[in-house]
Amino acid sequence: MSVGYNVISTTDELLQAYTTMFLFMGSSVSMEPGKGGLPSLCEQGLLRNLPITSENKSFRQASNLLKSPCPHSGDCSNAISGNYHDLFGSGRDSHTQPSASIWLNEGENKDDYQETLLEFYEKYDFRKNEFCDLDYDHLGIQILFVNLLLEKYLTQDNDFVKKVIGKDLSLFITEKMLPWVTTWADAVATASYTKCYTGIAGLLVGSLQDVVCLLERR
Numbered sequence: 001m002s003v004g005y006n007v008i009s010t011t012d013e014l015l016q017a018y019t020t021m022f023l024f025m026g027s028s029v030s031m032e033p034g035k036g037g038l039p040s041l042c043e044q045g046l047l048r049n050l051p052i053t054s055e056n057k058s059f060r061q062a063s064n065l066l067k068s069p070c071p072h073s074g075d076c077s078n079a080i081s082g083n084y085h086d087l088f089g090s091g092r093d094s095h096t097q098p099s100a101s102i103w104l105n106e107g108e109n110k111d112d113y114q115e116t117l118l119e120f121y122e123k124y125d126f127r128k129n130e131f132c133d134l135d136y137d138h139l140g141i142q143i144l145f146v147n148l149l150l151e152k153y154l155t156q157d158n159d160f161v162k163k164v165i166g167k168d169l170s171l172f173i174t175e176k177m178l179p180w181v182t183t184w185a186d187a188v189a190t191a192s193y194t195k196c197y198t199g200i201a202g203l204l205v206g207s208l209q210d211v212v213c214l215l216e217r218r
Contacts, residue, residue, distance in 0.1 A: 059206025
């Protein structure tokens with residue numbers, strides 16, 4: 001996969017920038033728009049000025065979409081709020097809940113997936129906040145874990161330990177996230193009637209792919 005960047009130069013700076021991107025994307029699929037601040041970001045045009053520019057196809061398409069004119073100008077907050085509940089709400093009518101167990105490949109055992117997922121978490125003593133009601137296979141929780149490993153990787157001085165963390169992070173993304181997140185993102189693109197969530201889903205896929213690519217280059 002060919003990936004290029006023209007905003008930030010060093011690999012560590014790029015990886016650090018992706019942690020900020022992941023925080024934004026994780027909150028966007030985990031928190032109601034009013035709490036996560038997405039309508040404000042849209043109205044201020046901040047989604048048109050991302051800190052990273054990538055040649056990754058998913059990232060580039062999503063970025064171009066977010067730079068396009070808003071079809072809900074003047075009613076952004078209501079449109080995004082309604083779209084959030086349609087896509088990610090807990091009710092039966094929500095179309096694209098961001099939980100891995102819903103999107104696993106046919107024949108893949110949910111219990112086996114959960115077991116290996118928790119093995120990753122336990123290895124790094126990762127636990128969600130006691131007040132968090134999201135399941136461990138929720139996209140928001142998985143993104144938090146990715147950021148935890150990224151921070152550990154970026155602050156680790158021991159080369160051997162750093163290499164182990166990088167390998168685990170690449171494995172987690174390629175085996176535990178991308179197989180279902182890619183399918184989920186396609187579903188979001190089909191079901192969403194705002195460009196924000198379609199763009200965020202595409203950015204997430206591209207960002208995860210980019211992080212793996214950057215780690216493999218080291």
